[in-house]
Amino acid sequence: xxxxxxxxxxxxxxxxxxxxxxxxxxxxxxxxxxxxxxxxxxxxxxxxxxxxxxxxxxxxxxxxxxxxxxxxxxxxxxxxxxxxxxxxxxxxxxxxxxxxxxxxxxxxx
Amino acid sequence: xxxxxxxxxxxxxxxxxxxxxxxxxxxxxxxxxxxxxxxxxxxxxxxxxxxxxxxxxxxxxxxxxxxxxxxxxxxxxxxxxxxxxxxxxxxxxxxxxxxxxxxxxxxxx
DNA sequence: TGAACTTATAAGTGAACACTTATATAATGT
DNA sequence: ACATTATATAAGTGTTCACTTATAAGTTCA
Numbered sequence: 001x002x003x004x005x006x007x008x009x010x011x012x013x014x015x016x017x018x019x020x021x022x023x024x025x026x027x028x029x030x031x032x033x034x035x036x037x038x039x040x041x042x043x044x045x046x047x048x049x050x051x052x053x054x055x056x057x058x059x060x061x062x063x064x065x066x067x068x069x070x071x072x073x074x075x076x077x078x079x080x081x082x083x084x085x086x087x088x089x090x091x092x093x094x095x096x097x098x099x100x101x102x103x104x105x106x107x108x109x
Numbered sequence: 110x111x112x113x114x115x116x117x118x119x120x121x122x123x124x125x126x127x128x129x130x131x132x133x134x135x136x137x138x139x140x141x142x143x144x145x146x147x148x149x150x151x152x153x154x155x156x157x158x159x160x161x162x163x164x165x166x167x168x169x170x171x172x173x174x175x176x177x178x179x180x181x182x183x184x185x186x187x188x189x190x191x192x193x194x195x196x197x198x199x200x201x202x203x204x205x206x207x208x209x210x211x212x213x214x215x216x217x218x
Numbered sequence: 219t220g221a222a223c224t225t226a227t228a229a230g231t232g233a234a235c236a237c238t239t240a241t242a243t244a245a246t247g248t
Numbered sequence: 249a250c251a252t253t254a255t256a257t258a259a260g261t262g263t264t265c266a267c268t269t270a271t272a273a274g275t276t277c278a
Contacts, residue, residue, distance in 0.1 A: 010123030
């Protein structure tokens, strides 16, 4: 692997808020508006983080209706290491379960 | 592990020049003046990188005479992962062997 | 068609970063 | 004591980063 690729990968993970985003994604795929409910961040900020994660190869996106569903890129060679790293981190305060309880979980069918 | 600790660890690795420094250290402990010979960087820049690596828990230092010998911190819980990451990177251009051949390898006894 | 909703992008801002040069500190050897 | 060597630190600079607000683009549904 090239130094530049490794650098962008590590820089993409190495941010407090992006680690939380990635932690959520280990459980399930989510869209931007769900992240805005889960985390205390504005929509453009989330979008910009996702773009950075995508450029580093950490996540993939899939357009579905008006939503963009984001998932971990399980094909990346460092994916197993990423899963291990994230497993060491505590669960975020807000859970997806609370989202469901509030009727804010997106179902795009 | 706390998010803050993980963040500083990943940020410390996630720099092109620090990755090269760490790569060198996987083979053997080195002092600042050796790094200045191996890499195209000034002495203060190396010193500042080492300080950052030390603060993140990646390396340890040991004063010996006028030299400060830097080593990988094998006691850190993420040390095995670090070794794996570094193993994926190509060897730097300048090798310690060339340093020895030029009589620039420090022997502090 | 038009309003509501979701997302992406652009421009601006303050903080952090990696580097530079200059200088201070400390150990060694004559 | 003094010059040399090795390292650390301070101050300054240009770039990158994470965020903000404003706005554009695209989808859905009445």
